[in-house]
Amino acid sequence: MKIDSIQDGIVLDHIQAGKGMEIYRLLHLDDLDCTVAIIKNVKSRTLGRKDIIKIDETIDLDLDILGFIDKDITVNTIRGGKLWKKQRGVPLPARLVNIIPCKNPRCITASEPSIDHLFRLVSEDPPLYRCAYCETAAR
Amino acid sequence: MQAPLRHLIDIKDLSVSEIGALLSRADGILARPGDYADACHRKKLATLFYEPSTRTRLSFEAAMLELGGAVLGFSSQDSSSASKGESVADTIRVVSGYADVIAMRHPKEGAPIVAARHANVPVINAGDGGHNHPTQTLTDLLTIQQSFGRLSKLTVGLCGDLKFGRTVHSLISAMVRYPDVRFVLISPPELKCPDYVMAQIQRSGVAWEESRQMEEVMDQLDILYMTRVQRERFFNEADYVRLKDSFILDVPKLARAKPEMIVMHPLPRVNEIQAKVDENPHARYFEQAVFGKYVRMALILFLLGLEKEGEAA
Numbered sequence: 001m002k003i004d005s006i007q008d009g010i011v012l013d014h015i016q017a018g019k020g021m022e023i024y025r026l027l028h029l030d031d032l033d034c035t036v037a038i039i040k041n042v043k044s045r046t047l048g049r050k051d052i053i054k055i056d057e058t059i060d061l062d063l064d065i066l067g068f069i070d071k072d073i074t075v076n077t078i079r080g081g082k083l084w085k086k087q088r089g090v091p092l093p094a095r096l097v098n099i100i101p102c103k104n105p106r107c108i109t110a111s112e113p114s115i116d117h118l119f120r121l122v123s124e125d126p127p128l129y130r131c132a133y134c135e136t137a138a139r
Numbered sequence: 140m141q142a143p144l145r146h147l148i149d150i151k152d153l154s155v156s157e158i159g160a161l162l163s164r165a166d167g168i169l170a171r172p173g174d175y176a177d178a179c180h181r182k183k184l185a186t187l188f189y190e191p192s193t194r195t196r197l198s199f200e201a202a203m204l205e206l207g208g209a210v211l212g213f214s215s216q217d218s219s220s221a222s223k224g225e226s227v228a229d230t231i232r233v234v235s236g237y238a239d240v241i242a243m244r245h246p247k248e249g250a251p252i253v254a255a256r257h258a259n260v261p262v263i264n265a266g267d268g269g270h271n272h273p274t275q276t277l278t279d280l281l282t283i284q285q286s287f288g289r290l291s292k293l294t295v296g297l298c299g300d301l302k303f304g305r306t307v308h309s310l311i312s313a314m315v316r317y318p319d320v321r322f323v324l325i326s327p328p329e330l331k332c333p334d335y336v337m338a339q340i341q342r343s344g345v346a347w348e349e350s351r352q353m354e355e356v357m358d359q360l361d362i363l364y365m366t367r368v369q370r371e372r373f374f375n376e377a378d379y380v381r382l383k384d385s386f387i388l389d390v391p392k393l394a395r396a397k398p399e400m401i402v403m404h405p406l407p408r409v410n411e412i413q414a415k416v417d418e419n420p421h422a423r424y425f426e427q428a429v430f431g432k433y434v435r436m437a438l439i440l441f442l443l444g445l446e447k448e449g450e451a452a
């Protein structure tokens with residue numbers, strides 16, 4: 001399989017296999033007009049299998065979303081067809097604001113849509129986020 | 140300079156020394172209630188009860204009235220603004236203009252956090268869904284302090300529904316902060332403590348063990364904290380019928396208890412403690428309910444920044 005190489009854009013590499021679609025959805029990549037490729041289940045020496053996302057435009061990435069889904073992701077920035085910057089790993093965000101909803105039906109955020117969905121990082125290894133209102137764990 | 144606004148949403152909002160001060164203030168009020176009869180003169184407590192809890196509401200109202208203050212508010216039986224679709228934030232902004240302190244009961248978890256964010260006066264969480272109920276915990280702590288003179292070096296048996304029992308969760312959060320506390324968790328496998336509560340116990344390093352039978356551990360306990368095992372928590376009737384008697388306290392089960400052991404219960408009790416236990420010297424749950432009023436009086440004084448003259452802050 002061959003995907004056109006990117007001139008100016010972003011390649012998200014070393015995504016845990018299966019998490020590519022979630023990143024696509026949470027980063028709202030479907031709203032972009034440029035070419036976006038999700039490559040699933042690529043063979044990887046380090047991960048066995050991985051997902052890759054190629055975005056043919058330099059967008060402002062929400063690193064909080066990436067850090068929340070998979071902190072070990074690699075962010076490659078491409079300029080003029082060349083690798084311009086490589087960031088291995090993304091910091092775990094301390095807070096998640098309106099990125100994911102709380103799944104607890106008894107949570108106040110479930111009945112009052114105007115309240116921000118807020119999760120806080122409560123432990124790092126493994127990463128665990130809890131709703132700031134009801135303390136339900138994320139996922 | 141004005142002191143920063145304080146709320147009580149979660150028992151962990153209070154430091155160990157603040158809890159100590161509240162309990163000794165409550166003790167002072169118990170000893171000389173007359174000294175506090177005008178402590179909240181011209182102050183108003185709003186009780187915003189979005190779901191019924193007559194006992195808790197009356198405890199708050201009695202507390203404020205005994206401090207010489209006034210009470211206003213609604214309970215869910217009234218046509219409250221919430222039933223007309225008003226947000227918690229809007230209700231609180233308005234009520235902040237009428238009252239000096241707010242006690243709020245809400246069926247949704249985290250609602251008091253939203254309230255505190257928009258309030259200009261202290262907000263007390265009087266219970267949010269299955270989540271927190273810090274004034275019940277203060278009541279429990281006062282009961283323990285009054286019985287043993289300490290909150291440390293105690294073996295606490297928690298019995299019944301440890302999964303949904305929020306009073307149990309709050310009591311655990313509070314008591315892991317005291318030295319040499321040990322928990323004995325007595326519940327059916329279906330109703331064990333949730334993971335985040337267990338994580339808290341493990342993080343704090345306090346000793347704990349599990350048991351399926353209160354008789355097995357009765358002789359170790361200083362405190363037996365009972366909660367109700369509700370039929371609707373079980374997937375099938377057969378499991379409920381099989382298990383329910385193990386979690387009902389009767390007089391014979393107390394046979395091996397230490398003489399100073401106390402039986403506590405957040406009330407209302409249904410059948411999980413047989414009526415015959417009420418006259419038993421171990422029973423402490425009705426006194427516990429009375430302590431609730433005194434600890435709420437102490438809390439209201441604390442949150443309003445009112446120190447009695449001549450008393451150390």
Ligand SMILES: [Zn+2]
Binds near residue numbers: 107133134
């Ligand atoms: Zn929540």
